[in-house]
Amino acid sequence: MNLELNDDGKKRSIGFSFAWNGLKEVTRTERNFRIHVIVAVLVVAAGLLSQLNRLEWAIIILTIGLVLVAEITNTAVEKMMDYVKPDIHPLAKTIKDIAAGAVLLAAIIAVIVGLTIFGPIAYNLLN
Numbered sequence: 001m002n003l004e005l006n007d008d009g010k011k012r013s014i015g016f017s018f019a020w021n022g023l024k025e026v027t028r029t030e031r032n033f034r035i036h037v038i039v040a041v042l043v044v045a046a047g048l049l050s051q052l053n054r055l056e057w058a059i060i061i062l063t064i065g066l067v068l069v070a071e072i073t074n075t076a077v078e079k080m081m082d083y084v085k086p087d088i089h090p091l092a093k094t095i096k097d098i099a100a101g102a103v104l105l106a107a108i109i110a111v112i113v114g115l116t117i118f119g120p121i122a123y124n125l126l127n
């Protein structure tokens with residue numbers, strides 16, 4: 001939708017509001033996204049307890065962002081495919097599987113980052 005508003009500030013704030021609606025929609029309808037957000041909150045809590053340094057925080061925040069953005073993008077692809085191709089089609093399957101693969105890859109990276117940063121901390125705590 002092309003919004004032709006004269007007031008540039010108003011146009012931008014409306015665009016932000018659409019984007020915010022998108023985030024609310026994903027949170028409301030996507031169970032996997034809610035699970036990712038809960039895990040992210042737990043990871044941030046663990047980071048606070050572990051007193052991570054600035055570089056570790058930057059990596060953790062980037063990784064959380066990677067997973068959430070992958071999940072949001074996957075949801076957008078799923079919804080777009082359901083809209084343009086609601087019937088069963090091999091290409092619809094391939095497209096959805098590829099988008100799901102992006103989430104899987106992001107989750108694997110997140111696990112590796114988590115183990116790299118929190119693994120030694122947990123090891124020291126247990127010894």
Ligand SMILES: Nc1ncnc2c1ncn2[C@@H]1O[C@H](COP(=O)(O)OP(=O)(O)OP(=O)(O)O)[C@@H](O)[C@H]1O
Binds near residue numbers: 087089090092096100
């Ligand atoms: N129109 C279709 N044609 C063929 N296969 C499809 C189609 N829609 C979905 N699939 C297959 O089912 C899988 C799950 O698709 P679906 O749209 O149900 O996602 P979902 O279960 O909601 O995923 P998520 O758990 O990530 O939200 C796809 O990865 C694909 O393999």
